[in-house]
Amino acid sequence: MSPSAAAGAEDSKALVRRMLREVLVGREDPEGFFVMCLSALGHQETRSQFVSLIQPLSTANSSLHCTLTSIYREYFSKTEDDELELAMVLSLLEMKDHRLSTPSQESRCRQTGDRADRRKNINLPQGEPWVKVSPPQTARETDLEKSTHVYKYNTETLGTSQTVCVSTLSGSISKQDKFEQGYQKMNEGDSNQSEKPKRSKNRRQRRKGPCQQIVGLPCSPSAPPPVLLWFRRDLRLRDNPALICSLEFGAPVIPVFIWSPEEEEGPGNTVAMGGACKYWLHQALSCFCSSLERIGSHLVFLKANHEGNKVGSSLSTLKELIKETGARTVLANALYEPWLKERDDAVVSSLQKDGVEFRMFHSYCLRDPYSISTEGVGLRGIGSVSHFMSCCRQNPGSALGVPLDPPVSLPTPVPWPQGVPLDTLGLARMPCRKDGTAIDWAANIRESWDFSEEGAHARLEAFLHDGVHRYDKESGRADAPNTSSLSPYLHFGQLSPRWLLWDSKGARCRCPKFQRKLAWRDLAYWQLTLFPDLPWDSIRPPYKALRWSTDRSHLKAWQQGQTGYPLVDAAMRQLWLTGWMNNYMRHVVASFLIAYLYLPWQEGYRWFQDTLVDADVAIDAMMWQNGGMCGLDHWNFVMHPVDAAMTCDPYGSYVRKWCPELASLPDELIHKPWKCPASMLRRAGVVFGQTYPERIVTDLEERRSQSLQDVALVRKEFRHYVDKRSGCDLVPLPPRLVSEALGLSHRDGDVVTAGTQFLLPVITRMEFKHQLEDPEADAASNPYNAVLKGYVSRKRDETIAFFNERDFTASVMYEGTQRKERLENDYRRMEGLSQLPAPRGRARRTPTANDRFSIVPGGAVTSLR
Numbered sequence: 001m002s003p004s005a006a007a008g009a010e011d012s013k014a015l016v017r018r019m020l021r022e023v024l025v026g027r028e029d030p031e032g033f034f035v036m037c038l039s040a041l042g043h044q045e046t047r048s049q050f051v052s053l054i055q056p057l058s059t060a061n062s063s064l065h066c067t068l069t070s071i072y073r074e075y076f077s078k079t080e081d082d083e084l085e086l087a088m089v090l091s092l093l094e095m096k097d098h099r100l101s102t103p104s105q106e107s108r109c110r111q112t113g114d115r116a117d118r119r120k121n122i123n124l125p126q127g128e129p130w131v132k133v134s135p136p137q138t139a140r141e142t143d144l145e146k147s148t149h150v151y152k153y154n155t156e157t158l159g160t161s162q163t164v165c166v167s168t169l170s171g172s173i174s175k176q177d178k179f180e181q182g183y184q185k186m187n188e189g190d191s192n193q194s195e196k197p198k199r200s201k202n203r204r205q206r207r208k209g210p211c212q213q214i215v216g217l218p219c220s221p222s223a224p225p226p227v228l229l230w231f232r233r234d235l236r237l238r239d240n241p242a243l244i245c246s247l248e249f250g251a252p253v254i255p256v257f258i259w260s261p262e263e264e265e266g267p268g269n270t271v272a273m274g275g276a277c278k279y280w281l282h283q284a285l286s287c288f289c290s291s292l293e294r295i296g297s298h299l300v301f302l303k304a305n306h307e308g309n310k311v312g313s314s315l316s317t318l319k320e321l322i323k324e325t326g327a328r329t330v331l332a333n334a335l336y337e338p339w340l341k342e343r344d345d346a347v348v349s350s351l352q353k354d355g356v357e358f359r360m361f362h363s364y365c366l367r368d369p370y371s372i373s374t375e376g377v378g379l380r381g382i383g384s385v386s387h388f389m390s391c392c393r394q395n396p397g398s399a400l401g402v403p404l405d406p407p408v409s410l411p412t413p414v415p416w417p418q419g420v421p422l423d424t425l426g427l428a429r430m431p432c433r434k435d436g437t438a439i440d441w442a443a444n445i446r447e448s449w450d451f452s453e454e455g456a457h458a459r460l461e462a463f464l465h466d467g468v469h470r471y472d473k474e475s476g477r478a479d480a481p482n483t484s485s486l487s488p489y490l491h492f493g494q495l496s497p498r499w500l501l502w503d504s505k506g507a508r509c510r511c512p513k514f515q516r517k518l519a520w521r522d523l524a525y526w527q528l529t530l531f532p533d534l535p536w537d538s539i540r541p542p543y544k545a546l547r548w549s550t551d552r553s554h555l556k557a558w559q560q561g562q563t564g565y566p567l568v569d570a571a572m573r574q575l576w577l578t579g580w581m582n583n584y585m586r587h588v589v590a591s592f593l594i595a596y597l598y599l600p601w602q603e604g605y606r607w608f609q610d611t612l613v614d615a616d617v618a619i620d621a622m623m624w625q626n627g628g629m630c631g632l633d634h635w636n637f638v639m640h641p642v643d644a645a646m647t648c649d650p651y652g653s654y655v656r657k658w659c660p661e662l663a664s665l666p667d668e669l670i671h672k673p674w675k676c677p678a679s680m681l682r683r684a685g686v687v688f689g690q691t692y693p694e695r696i697v698t699d700l701e702e703r704r705s706q707s708l709q710d711v712a713l714v715r716k717e718f719r720h721y722v723d724k725r726s727g728c729d730l731v732p733l734p735p736r737l738v739s740e741a742l743g744l745s746h747r748d749g750d751v752v753t754a755g756t757q758f759l760l761p762v763i764t765r766m767e768f769k770h771q772l773e774d775p776e777a778d779a780a781s782n783p784y785n786a787v788l789k790g791y792v793s794r795k796r797d798e799t800i801a802f803f804n805e806r807d808f809t810a811s812v813m814y815e816g817t818q819r820k821e822r823l824e825n826d827y828r829r830m831e832g833l834s835q836l837p838a839p840r841g842r843a844r845r846t847p848t849a850n851d852r853f854s855i856v857p858g859g860a861v862t863s864l865r
Helices: 003-024 030-041 043-053 062-076 080-100 139-147 177-182 241-247 275-294 313-325 338-353 385-394 443-448 453-474 487-491 497-505 512-530 541-545 552-560 566-578 583-596 601-611 617-627 653-658 678-684 700-717 735-741 766-773 797-806 808-831 860-864
Strands: 227-231 253-259 300-303 329-333 357-361 730-732 759-761
Touching: 003 030, 003 043, 030 043, 030 062, 043 062, 227 241, 227 313, 241 329, 241 357, 253 313, 275 443, 275 453, 275 601, 313 338, 338 357, 385 512, 443 566, 453 487, 453 497, 453 512, 497 512, 512 617, 512 735, 541 700, 552 566, 552 583, 566 583, 566 601, 566 653, 583 601, 583 617, 583 700, 601 617, 700 766
Parallel strands: 227 253, 227 329, 253 300, 329 357
Antiparallel strands: 730 759
């Protein structure tokens, strides 16, 4: 073979490889690909080379490999009589097309650098708006076409049974690692192909091209059975592995959403889907259906009828849908709540017995929580995010991969299965008054959020452009938009955590603290898999015996934002009106409920689950358990309901927004209006008990001391759950962790299910350890008092006020220095060591200051050295 001929053969093979990728992503059907091979390689080369070219598909996509192999064998098994009959049919079709074709009958799709590909529409099913249907054919012509359908795909002269208009892509669609490995052999010698997408901020703009808004792929007469794409909490087109995989079957795709309240809301007091969550889900489903319609598809809504069987109603609904559509494959993205995983396992098992393939993909978390192992790390420090990240680094598992770009089209079935209207699901049902008018409690939520996938990415872009620069130091500020507010989009899968991580790493300002929040999220789901009772049962056994208050009036006042403490009230009113508050304010209201009102953490958890639009069982349960002193990781702090405002709302802007009745009070007193003079209250129009509620509790220090004493008494009563050497609480280990500690691998099914109970020392708050020695001591005498007083607190008012005026960063540094010195002195006193010498400092003038703050209070500068 001459060099020029060899080069031409290599070019033809490279073209075939590119066309094969088009088949994988659904932009070309298998029959059309085979015809392209015939055109590019020729009859003899196709006969000898085709099988080897598609060989990598045998492991990467066995279904497509079988389809292409059957087409190959059918074509090359034809006799001369068959070829003569085919030639007659093609001649008849060309004559008919010549008489009927007009410029408007041709669907054009131009691709840069390629010639125009004209495909005439012949005998397409009705119902597609862009399809032209040919006149009725004779029985002879119809029979001949049925017997020779494989040969109707000639890219230049023949009509096809479908019209496809796909935009040109400037970058290849990202595939999963297993497909990349399958194509490694085919990519050899093809230097023009890009193997890895770039981490570009313009990744989302790659797909903008001609014809993108008018695409759609009606099913081919020879297409395989449809694929059911079961959407749950993955309502997005971008980075959706189940959605991308559905394109690789070359079959019609039926997106479906099944609502089963009995399964979704969870067992017992889980409250997995509260009112605010259901309303968000209703709006998100409406937006996602519109997104699917833009790529030529739509979402089929089904409401499962609970039949009382053990498996649940989603299985029966799926079986009915499979029977109606003839589907043989179901795809879905995994959920990790224990009761939902049990449901999914039962569905997979039952469908596989019926011969239906079920594929599950992991995309809801960065790591599959059921694959996390403590091997090589141990159990010391379990419950902390540092320990969790060490486990992930020690046992990395599968590669994270790159985010997947959205598809430009979905193959559509004919006909569509029968669904129900979205309103039938009852997700956005509003209560009614006695006169029959509806109470629109979600009006403010609608005004505060954009429920679409595009809204999620717009909010992400805005945060990475502005808020991320302040997140590291000022994420606790409630009076400024320094947080991303992306939690509801992550919860409902409108934004994937992998996409979020890649974009945050590619931003101009990379904030490790923000990226660390994704690790906290995965940690919460790992804990839920270890402790399925996390939403309602305390992990630390002694704390189940705490004496909680039963005062329902206090709980109602807390829920309605009527406690008399402006910071707490502002946060709870924001929660009710918008369904959200930032993480710092969640800590404030949780500390007030538990440490100062003595109300059980389960009440706070249930209220959050009902009112948060981002209510997440795993995250809320873990955080409320930690705040309620019974989780794996004790909060080492308690938020003061007044002094915490010096950190999150120093100028009162947040309180003025959500408690407008206090708007006229001065900054220094707006968080403690009970200290205002009567004349000031009159001028501001504040009347306690009328315009603003009285405080439901007054002596905060006394109630805090009582809370500490109750914990000490419980720990003293259950001393067998307290480690004698370290003073830490002991927690019974779940079987999975016991197996790992004994060197057994849960991946191999070796899990301890019975036997002696294993107890593990876990992180315990230092003030609890100290209080155990003297249970009757008050909180003020405890050297490890965990109450955070904000930036202005005891014996430091003058210095901190000065630094707050001069430099906010200096005040933070000084606060940390003072806390470190205090802890060091406490440690020396407990160990009997001599105290550190007091810092010697005197008032001095700063070298460049000429204002009234140039004199620094004594001792301040020295302590910062």
